[in-house]
Amino acid sequence: MTARAEADPGRPVGVRSTAQKRALAGVLARTTTFRSAQELHAALREEGQRMGLTTVYNQLRALADAGMVDVLQAEDGEALYRRCGTPSHHHHLLCRVCGRTVLVEGRTVERWAARIAAHEGFVDVAHTLEFTGTCGDCSRTAPGSSVGG
Numbered sequence: 263m264t265a266r267a268e269a270d271p272g273r274p275v276g277v278r279s280t281a282q283k284r285a286l287a288g289v290l291a292r293t294t295t296f297r298s299a300q301e302l303h304a305a306l307r308e309e310g311q312r313m314g315l316t317t318v319y320n321q322l323r324a325l326a327d328a329g330m331v332d333v334l335q336a337e338d339g340e341a342l343y344r345r346c347g348t349p350s351h352h353h354h355l356l357c358r359v360c361g362r363t364v365l366v367e368g369r370t371v372e373r374w375a376a377r378i379a380a381h382e383g384f385v386d387v388a389h390t391l392e393f394t395g396t397c398g399d400c401s402r403t404a405p406g407s408s409v410g411g
Contacts, residue, residue, distance in 0.1 A: 286322070375389050
């Protein structure tokens, strides 16, 4: 085992630790919401980090491939990123108003996807599933809402 691997035991094997990746991981660690690459880039610049937007996208892709960040697609098609809170495969329920997210374990969905893949002769199948809606708090405060008022 190398000294570098010992110094960063939370890093998956084969993921190279760079100053840029560490800076981006630091910003991600200090946020609890999903954020766009542009928002993360702006946060890095506010902290004095000199990193181009293309580099932010490349580092986010590497972190996502390593399972260190979650990626979901907003209704407008923009990719949003957040530090991954669990090592197991999961999905998210996203409020389209406030951005609140809830982690969703979908064992039934996982079995369904595996069954369809096997039926069609596919192996090594990956998938994404995203749920969007309006959370209870936002639905009660939305203009024209008849709930709560």
